Amino acid sequence: MKRILIANRGEIACRVIRACRALGIATVAVYSEADVNALHVQLADAAEPVGPAPSAQSYLDGERILAAALKHGADGVHPGYGFLSENTGFARAAEAAGITWIGPRPDSIEDMGDKQRARAIAEAAGVPVLPGSRRFALDALDGLEEAAAAVGYPLLVKATGGGGGIGMRRVDTPEQLRASVAATQQMAAKAFKDGTVYLERLVARARHIEIQVFGHGDGTAVHLFERECSVQRRFQKIIEESPAPGLPDAMRARMCEAAVALAAHQRYRGPGTVEFIVDADAMTFFFLEMNTRIQVEHPVTEGVTGWDLVQAQIRLAAGTFTPVAQEAITTSGAAIECRLYAENPAKNFLPSPGRLERFSLPDGRPHVRIDTGVREGDTITPYYDPMIAKLIVWGLDRPAALARLREALADSHIEGVRNNVTFLEAVVAHPDFVAGDVDTGWVERTRAALVTPAGAPA
Known part of the structure; x- marks a missing residue:
């Protein structure tokens, strides 16, 4: 591996650049219009603009980032954390383009990214999991109250595709349940393109x-x-x-x-x-x-x-x-x-x-x-x-x-x-x-x- 594109910005991009330098690997940075003078851009051996400041138009634009990797002859892509780091589609697209994906197999990302599927896999591996419910699709809440009673209060409403502390709401009483689920579903649909949620027992301390x-x-x-x-x-x-x-x-x-x-x-x-x-x-x-x-x-x-x-x-x-x-x-x-x-x-x-x-x-x-x-x-x-x-x-x-x-x-x-x-x-x-x-x-x-x-x- 001779050249790695870093599909990220800021602190983690600088961190990956340091690691690449220690290994004798050249680096390519990507940057939005807001980051044209950013430190990671100046530290990298080459840099490529990928769009306007909003993440969806730059650091989340997988097609544009992979085009930058091919343009600069990168044979690997490191996603850092956040942005596209756990995006199965991006990982598979990189591999399809002949670029080494510096991360876990896309199937692993997909399995663990679905929080309910991850719970089932963990149980199969003998790992203890908290009591939880089935998933509830956007605006499909039949049986919600019964599921909540089985899980027990207090509980958490969790976005199936969430992570990093995003997509969770605490519910202490049955009266709060429906509104909390609806709000979490709407947020999850916008943030993760997946409005499904599930309920999980909340540990008091x-x-x-x-x-x-x-x-x-x-x-x-x-x-x-x-x-x-x-x-x-x-x-x-x-x-x-x-x-x-x-x-x-x-x-x-x-x-x-x-x-x-x-x-x-x-x-x-x-x-x-x-x-x-x-x-x-x-x-x-x-x-x-x-x-x-x-x-x-x-x-x-x-x-x-x-x-x-x-x-x-x-x-x-x-x-x-x-x-x-x-x-x-x-x-x-x-x-x-x-x-x-x-x-x-x-x-x-x-x-x-x-x-x-x-x-x-x-x-x-x-x-x-x-x-x-x-x-x-x-x-x-x-x-x-x-x-x-x-x-x-x-x-x-x-x-x-x-x-x-x-x-x-x-x-x-x-x-x-x-x-x-x-x-x-x-x-x-x-x-x-x-x-x-x-x-x-x-x-x-x-x-x-x-x-x-x-x-x-x-």
């Missing part, structure tokens, strides 16, 4: 723990241990870490075994993440979903294992990766990642586009890693996800990693846009977080102690 797997594509797979992702807002992750604090070794082992069994069952290829809900009271775990791509939080795993997951992914696609035995994968110390967003926590984390008048992060320090796709003076546009950087630290143990993280956040200075640095400082200093006693609803319950009031200095 849930931890979100995921297992990083790496499949060899031949029916064998390994795991690279777990990540704790329970600090969330609006069902989306803010802080991730490994190892998960307070997770019993026996449960960790069972979760890793279940994740590997699912990956092996699918003959999965490359890096993927099997996500679980852990009942923090009963200490039981259940399958949530599988993400068939590199994850935003993959640096956490890289920090404790020493792997370069993106390089391994590329080498596997190129046929130069040697399968590794599970016993050869070990961890050291603790790693924590914070996602820095251009958003206003005091206004329900509303995105805050604008020019980065100051953007100074503690890059270059020992055991501090900054992954970003922007520089001081760049503009955060309203068109894309407002994450501007990931701050990752490593320490000999969790207290050491936390101390390093607090120092790094204190030395992170962002001006020109509202941002969540102060909010993150409050999170990592809170006694609950220090004790590792958080769950997916913790941020909402603790918001008053974490968020600077509206109108206060950013």
